[in-house]
Amino acid sequence: MIKVTDLSKNYGPVEAVKSISFDIQDGEIVGFLGANGAGKTTTLKMMTGYLVPSQGSIEVNDMNIIDHTHEIQKQIGYLPELNPLYTEMRVYEYLEFLAGIRKITGRAFKDALARVVEQCGLNGVVHKTISDCSKGYKQRIGLAAAMIHDPKILILDEPVTGLDPNQIVEIRGLIKSLGKEKLVFMSSHILQEIQATVDRIIIINQGEIVANGTSDELMSNFMGNVLLNMEVKGAVRESVEHIQAKLPSVKFIGMEEVNGIQSVQFEYGKDKDPREDLFHYAVENNWSILKMNPHTTNLEDIFRDLTKDGGANA
Amino acid sequence: MHNIRTVFRREMQGYFNSPMAYIFLVIFAVVSGYFFTNTFFLFGQSDLRVLFDIVPLVFLFFIPAVSMGLIARENNIGTMETISTLPLNTYEFVVGKFLAGFCLILLGLAATSIHFFTLVSVGTNVDYGAIFSGYLGLALMGATYTAIGTYASSVTENQVVAFIIGVFFVLVFFMLDKTLVFVPHSLAGILQFLAVDYHLSNISRGVIDSRNLIYFFSMVGFFIYLTIQTLEVRRWK
Numbered sequence: 001m002i003k004v005t006d007l008s009k010n011y012g013p014v015e016a017v018k019s020i021s022f023d024i025q026d027g028e029i030v031g032f033l034g035a036n037g038a039g040k041t042t043t044l045k046m047m048t049g050y051l052v053p054s055q056g057s058i059e060v061n062d063m064n065i066i067d068h069t070h071e072i073q074k075q076i077g078y079l080p081e082l083n084p085l086y087t088e089m090r091v092y093e094y095l096e097f098l099a100g101i102r103k104i105t106g107r108a109f110k111d112a113l114a115r116v117v118e119q120c121g122l123n124g125v126v127h128k129t130i131s132d133c134s135k136g137y138k139q140r141i142g143l144a145a146a147m148i149h150d151p152k153i154l155i156l157d158e159p160v161t162g163l164d165p166n167q168i169v170e171i172r173g174l175i176k177s178l179g180k181e182k183l184v185f186m187s188s189h190i191l192q193e194i195q196a197t198v199d200r201i202i203i204i205n206q207g208e209i210v211a212n213g214t215s216d217e218l219m220s221n222f223m224g225n226v227l228l229n230m231e232v233k234g235a236v237r238e239s240v241e242h243i244q245a246k247l248p249s250v251k252f253i254g255m256e257e258v259n260g261i262q263s264v265q266f267e268y269g270k271d272k273d274p275r276e277d278l279f280h281y282a283v284e285n286n287w288s289i290l291k292m293n294p295h296t297t298n299l300e301d302i303f304r305d306l307t308k309d310g311g312a313n314a
Numbered sequence: 315m316h317n318i319r320t321v322f323r324r325e326m327q328g329y330f331n332s333p334m335a336y337i338f339l340v341i342f343a344v345v346s347g348y349f350f351t352n353t354f355f356l357f358g359q360s361d362l363r364v365l366f367d368i369v370p371l372v373f374l375f376f377i378p379a380v381s382m383g384l385i386a387r388e389n390n391i392g393t394m395e396t397i398s399t400l401p402l403n404t405y406e407f408v409v410g411k412f413l414a415g416f417c418l419i420l421l422g423l424a425a426t427s428i429h430f431f432t433l434v435s436v437g438t439n440v441d442y443g444a445i446f447s448g449y450l451g452l453a454l455m456g457a458t459y460t461a462i463g464t465y466a467s468s469v470t471e472n473q474v475v476a477f478i479i480g481v482f483f484v485l486v487f488f489m490l491d492k493t494l495v496f497v498p499h500s501l502a503g504i505l506q507f508l509a510v511d512y513h514l515s516n517i518s519r520g521v522i523d524s525r526n527l528i529y530f531f532s533m534v535g536f537f538i539y540l541t542i543q544t545l546e547v548r549r550w551k
Contacts, residue, residue: 050395050398070401078396097320098396
């Protein structure tokens, strides 16, 4: 379990992360979402012990990162944002080096190597020089490096950036399968990626957490009004504008007519669906309904709404 | 110790997986060999003094070149982030790196042993003691310069800048005892004691004094300590 409390990080006068708090339970896959420069990577760097927080605390399984940096680092596998690798080394040499630092040698290393080669699909490139591998394979090598010691916690910074759609699906599947037994905390600025992979989403904007919950919770908490587009025949402006008196939950937005078809926009609250009443109203007024299309707020709208003030300043 | 060995081994793999080590060893052997053999048969003296005079000058540029990438490259390509999130102490990382650089210098010195064998086969009355102390002095000087180069490599992520900083520091310590005539008498003693060349010339003469050994070990320790502090401070920025 990871518990982050009032965590802040300042780079000189710039506050990259401003007093954020959240926790992640074992067996959870949590997505950390934010625009570029929102403070995601800084937070992850503090969680892995690369940077020291300016304020606040990070506890991993009740151990503080400042006092027990190495104990925590033993439990964490980390894939940094740009996936830095020693490109002149062969894949197995690189993994052997990392395993060596983690005291996995000899037979134990061979077993660990076989496991990550299987999990990350590295068959066929183990003896290749890293610089000769494709970007997709390099990303897998980075993941294998993060998993060579079979950590309980995986922290992945933008794990699918730069991959093609097929590779994204593969890596997503791998992360999902890992999430069954591990705590996975992954950052991304690609919403679809997060939505498809994680159990819970934390959204950060300008160093502050602006949302924390499952995709459904975020939808119900942040969903605004529903915009309804109707196409009808035979409607006149007076009867359309009169609708507000008859159906108070519906707000008339606008109307235009093209080739005898009237396009009408209404807005209504997310909890009160007036479409049936609208249908009866249309029948009473002799309108023929051609189309009725409600546009509900999706997660992308919520994300854009929550992070619209974000900038690349952290 | 295990981690130092692991870092050391990776660094050596890095040297020998790229052309770096081979280029260094060949050029070092050719340059020192050229200057040595040029005069060796001319003077007809059974010693390696020419070699021991030329190698310190070659070291001035070669060691900063060998050590410039030790840490700067890690910062440049981002692997420092991976390293820093491993359960690895900063001192283990720095000492492993230093030892790898030093080991390459020792290999370079070992390559010059061909001149020793030439001397043994054609010379007479070879003073083995002087040759041993000459090599010991060069090794200690190499260790000191490697420590300085490792520090220079830690303050920047640009290898060229690291090289220039390394050459600057190495030159300062090399030149100190050549500036004694320009400084007040009270400072001369201190500057002379800080000069690498002063201690090297003592050892090369065959006098292995503990003061000289302490000087070299302190220099190595001091610059390794500075390197560790430089890397530690970065986490807190």
